[in-house]
Amino acid sequence: MAETRATEGLIPTIWDDQFSVEFYQTNPFAAYAGTGTTNPIVMKEDFASKQGNGITFEFITNLQKGAIKGRQPLRGHEDKLGEYGDKVNWDLRKKGISLHELDVDLAAIDLRKASKGALKTWADEDIKFEVIDRLQDVGQNLDVAYSEASAADKNTWHTNNKDRVLYGNSLSNYVTANHAASLANVSASTGKFTKESVSLMKRVALSARPRITPTSISESENRRFFICFVNSLMMRDFVASMNESERQQSVARRSEGMFLGGDREWDGVVVHEVDDMPILPGVGNAGANLAPALMLGQEALGWGIKSRYNSREQKDDYGQVTGLGMFGKWGMKKLGYTIGDAGRTVELTDGTLTNVVGKQRGLVTGYFAATGD
Secondary structure, eight states: OOOOOOOOOGGGOOSSOOOOOOOOOOOGGGEEEEESSTSSSEEOTTTTTTTTEEEEEEEOOOOOOOOOTTTTTTTTTOOOEEEEEEEEEEEEEEEEEEEEEHHHHHHHSSSHHHHHHHHHHHHHHHOOOOOOHTTTTTTTTOOBOOOOOHHHHHHHHHHHTTTSSETTHHHHHHOTHHHHHTTTTTTTTTOOOOOHHHHHHHHHHHOOSSOOOOOOOEEETTEEEEEEEOOOOHHHHHHHTSSHHHHHHHHHTTTTTTTTTTOOOETEEEEOOOOOOBBBTTTGGOOOOOOEEEETTSSSEEEEEEEEEEEEEEEETTTEEEEEEEEEEEEEEEEOOOOOOTTEEEEOOOOOEEESTTSSSSSSEEEEEEEOO
């Protein structure tokens, strides 16, 4: 018996008009940004309706300890107010997608809808990546990208911020005037990011001068918090360093507004996992991979906003081509004491003197092992 078969060339292919998109971690820093100076990321939109290429941030340091006593005249013995600042410049940032009318008609999916979604994702990720990059900046003015910095730029930052950097789990890993040699002292075995690392970074933050102010203070409990951002490998080591009861306790306060999904707390530090934190390959002892841990207090990063991201559309070639664009005018900078009295020094807790100018304002930078699974 003969059976009728479908003709190969006439079998239809059905294309689904639905589409999925690549996963990305929504901006993990958004919860820590705000217009108040108590935020780790301070946003300023003061110049949104004004002319200018940037906006300044000003900091006042504490007066020196000690007092004039008895009959000793105060005149001639006045203290000098420590006034410092930094400037955040903005630039035009943009991304676009061009669609031809013919391709829009031929595509199985809604290319216009997909393009709008892709641009929105790009804008969110652009802010996230900029925060990560700027928090790592080095140089005298804290404005040189780490990935592009020379050894001299890194060593200058390393020296200026000796009370604000930590290499592995020992202060003795710090090598005077040599950032690369300090990294080389961090090993894969003893340089893991653990609960003890968090406590050590916190002590570094509290002993820094000028002081790094905790980002959140609970008056009722007299609690102060720092926020520490790490990559997934470091979070793995951090969680593994806790016993089961400590792991349970570390997430018990998640109902508070400053805690996000996946956060852990240890010793007054909220540890937050960031998927896109970089790895520094082969810079540690015996070629170990390292990664930065960024512990933020108040005013760690400045964000000057002329205008937030907004979408635009343009028709071209008699309406055949549609351009979809995303535009924003803003800039970010790691805040520091970059403008002010270059000769003024401050006494550290170990009794040594260090210049104020060149220090990062609200950030401790640590480097720890990032060994793969």
